[in-house]
Amino acid sequence: MTDLLRIGTRQFKSRLMVGTGKYPSDEVMIKALEASGAEVVTVAIRRVNLDKTGESLLNCIDINKYTLLPNTAGCYTADDAIRTARLGREALETNLVKLEVIGDEKTLFPDNEALLQAAKVLVKEGFQVMPYTGDDPIMARKLEDAGCVAVMPLAAPIGSGLGIRNPHNLMIILETIKVPVIVDAGVGTASDAAVAMELGCDGILMNTGIAGAKDPVKMALAMKLAVESGRLARFAGRIPKKLYANASSPITGLID
Amino acid sequence: MDKMTAVNVKVNGYDKILPQGVTLEALLELLGIKTQGIAVELNHKVVPKSAFPATIMRDKDAVEIIRMTGGG
Numbered sequence: 211m212t213d214l215l216r217i218g219t220r221q222f223k224s225r226l227m228v229g230t231g232k233y234p235s236d237e238v239m240i241k242a243l244e245a246s247g248a249e250v251v252t253v254a255i256r257r258v259n260l261d262k263t264g265e266s267l268l269n270c271i272d273i274n275k276y277t278l279l280p281n282t283a284g285c286y287t288a289d290d291a292i293r294t295a296r297l298g299r300e301a302l303e304t305n306l307v308k309l310e311v312i313g314d315e316k317t318l319f320p321d322n323e324a325l326l327q328a329a330k331v332l333v334k335e336g337f338q339v340m341p342y343t344g345d346d347p348i349m350a351r352k353l354e355d356a357g358c359v360a361v362m363p364l365a366a367p368i369g370s371g372l373g374i375r376n377p378h379n380l381m382i383i384l385e386t387i388k389v390p391v392i393v394d395a396g397v398g399t400a401s402d403a404a405v406a407m408e409l410g411c412d413g414i415l416m417n418t419g420i421a422g423a424k425d426p427v428k429m430a431l432a433m434k435l436a437v438e439s440g441r442l443a444r445f446a447g448r449i450p451k452k453l454y455a456n457a458s459s460p461i462t463g464l465i466d
Numbered sequence: 467m468d469k470m471t472a473v474n475v476k477v478n479g480y481d482k483i484l485p486q487g488v489t490l491e492a493l494l495e496l497l498g499i500k501t502q503g504i505a506v507e508l509n510h511k512v513v514p515k516s517a518f519p520a521t522i523m524r525d526k527d528a529v530e531i532i533r534m535t536g537g538g
Binding site for chain 2: 229230231232233239252253254255256257258260263264266267268278280281283293296297298299300301302368395415416417418421
């Protein structure tokens with residue numbers, strides 16, 4: 211049976227979503243996206259540079275191969291996020307949006323109050339909203355109740371690579387939320403991704419963890435394998451943790 | 467350009483003086499911007515691509531032209 215990730219009206223085989231920012235070059239980015247096996251890639255929405263109007267990410271990303279997920283990164287108010295989401299929908303002809311409303315420049319933590327407000331407006335307008343949120347289970351529930359097609363709690367601050375800082379909150383979110391829970395932000399290396407998946411998260415969205423690695427293409431493959439491994443381990447059922455040893459070899463039949 | 471026949475608009479934050487009657491479609495052409503993969507907001511409202519040819523630029527219009535770029 212194929213283990214599909216269902217988000218709104220779409221379904222995906224890959225549970226790893228990858229950003230397109232901060233790569234050393236477009237060439238490395240394309241190779242990293244390929245190695246990651248991602249089907250969903252996030253993009254930002256920005257003004258066209260009037261001095262270089264020919265520049266476009268469309269020139270290097272195969273839009274027939276990937277589902278583009280426009281984000282509202284850099285928006286500090288609900289209104290700006292709503293405007294950016296509308297522009298993203300028009301530009302990329304998609305109703306998917308990774309909704310971000312940033313509350314603070316230093317931590318890039320979300321402004322959850324404004325996030326919820328924006329989510330409600332966009333859901334009404336027919337968007338399939340995937341909100342970047344904190345790891346607060348109550349807010350996750352409110353976002354689900356507002357009609358979001360996924361909730362995307364951070365594992366740690368964006369770009370920090372600190373890994374899964376609060377696994378217990380993620381566990382509570384996973385217990386209470388029915389829509390997919392995608393860890394968004396903070397994953398630094400493959401073991402972080404595996405831990406998130408072992409906890410039961412439905413997927414992971416990352417950018418810096420891959421783009422900022424010394425070898426982004428190798429890290430993309432590592433993340434792909436870690437997401438798959440973590441998912442398998444989750445359903446394989448790990449052994450209970452014990453304080454003392456439990457011999458693997460028979461304790462009978464030893465030589466005198 | 468004759469002040470009477472010109473309009474002042476802001477495009478992505480820059481002041482532009484355009485002849486009166488210029489459409490949004492003509493403005494994009496003037497700027498060398500292809501319509502694929504872009505979106506345009508006029509005075510905070512998204513303009514559907516189908517409306518570009520019939521949208522005439524007025525004095526003090528604020529235009530935002532966006533496209534996707536790398537991001538996470």
